[in-house]
Amino acid sequence: MQFAFVLMFPFLSLSVHAQQAPDTIPSFQRFVSYETDSIVVNSDNLPDSGYIVFNFYDAGCGHCQELGESIAKNFSSYAENSTFYFISMNAKEYVDGFINTYTPSLKNQKNVIFLHDRGTEFFERFDPSHYPSTYIYDAKTRKLIHYFAGETNAKKFIPYLK
Template sequence: MYFIMTNNMYYRLSPILVILFLSVTSACAQKNPVSKEIPEFTFFNVNNDAPFTRNNLASNGKNIVFLFFDPGCSHCQQEVLALGKNYNNLKDINLYFVAMQEKNLINAFMAMYGGELKGKKNVVLLQDKNYEFIGKFKPTQYPAVFVYGANKQLKSYWDGEKKVEDIIKALNM
């Protein structure tokens, strides 16, 4: 009787399981498209807690770069450390570092890994208090880098680890 009941239940559940499997694999295969233009957002400047929106972005004719990071991410730590050591190649880029964590964690991260970037006038540290970066920019992992031209149109995007030489080349294109 037990065999018949479990066998019957298996046949009832199998179509549901197949549909669920296909739905999940289909959803994973279709990556959310990254916006071709900088989306509207409200982040907060870590230094003074002031709201920071798309209207606050530099309009100096230079590339606009968002680096989305997590202070606990080792790839993020290494990338920011490498960018700091190569700051001379980044002076002509508007860099916006964005994290969702608390300000004390963001500041500790920058002190430890981004010390050579801290205080530079083209580097802005932002907190995503409202957790909107992921929904609007659509990164899939840390670190995520979005390179926009002065016209606020997407030029390049990548998730995850990348060699610093390749990053610098992409940021300056």
């Protein structure tokens, strides 16, 4: 029995570790807008009031598509005091398809930015455990308010963004 536990312990600890979200916004260097390379977002130029929402997604992921639709549908509930960053590692044509199909109403919102992580910086800094992974931070303190891992509905964001 002890032998089985010894074999399982590394997997259990990896599972617990993977579900930890950073307590404060980690420092990051460069996420580039899918619209234009001239818009670069880093940890130094984030808003300092309201809420910051990072949504790490894959354009082909069904749960990510459902969440994108849900965010768009519920956006008026939290739009005025929140900035949303949709971050993906996908190529532009896939993200364009995601935006046009699931989140077209967010396309021209001033507080929604679709960003490209050209490497693995988001993975390394935020350590997401699922697609999608959504992190809600207080913009002033940079402290984590809530982390959503995997399938969820954006209505669940509302209590954390008021």
